[in-house]
Amino acid sequence: MIPRELKYTKEHEWVKIDGKEAVFGITEHAQSELGDITFVELPSKGSDVKKTDVLGTIESVKAASEIYAPLSGKISEVNELLSDKPETINFSPYADGWICKINTNDESEIETLMDAASYEKYVKE
Template sequence: MFPKDFKYSREHEWVKIEGTKVRLGITHYAQDALGDVVFVELPEVGTEFAANDSIGVIESVKAVSDVYTPVSGKVVAINEALLDSPELVNEDPYGDGWIVEMEMSDTGELDNLMTAEEYQKFLKEEA
């Protein structure tokens, strides 16, 4: 449920770090809280965002929810499979359900994020 090598945000996003790039998605907890995802709105490749900006929208049957980036940078890839198969966010949130890849402008921002262990603790405190 909590891949060890990922980092996590308080908004329930995860990032997987590959050098100066991150792959980003929403956590298992977030997809479960949303319920069946039926629509995903993605940013355009090349768009620049600051940390905590909304980069896209995920809609379940009942809810509309923003996706935030926990790091600043430029979108270098989007998961186009989600346009036709938004359910991937539910089925495989840490794998095929990824949302975007960003080229970070400040890798120091990663220090603000939680480890798997810290995120697990954070969820318990929120509950």
């Protein structure tokens, strides 16, 4: 089930855009591939990021993968819940397992994200 209202990246992240603010996390497909998530290294609040920057790391029992900035801007909020309960991403990748919020500064980048139909196709490839 790929939520229709979200945008997606090739790094299997979802992005929800609300005006200037973008919330993002990793997709159901990504959490399922990673398996039990045991640790999330969150980016620091207030830092300026560029699209595709490595913001942190998600570790599962047997693998580690990087978190990439889906858009450029300033990190306005991080999901502190994930420090103690990283497994929230497994249970709720699109809601409680969100990773951080970005105050975006380049609207044109939004065009580069995939819609749900394109992401669905991308996952199948």
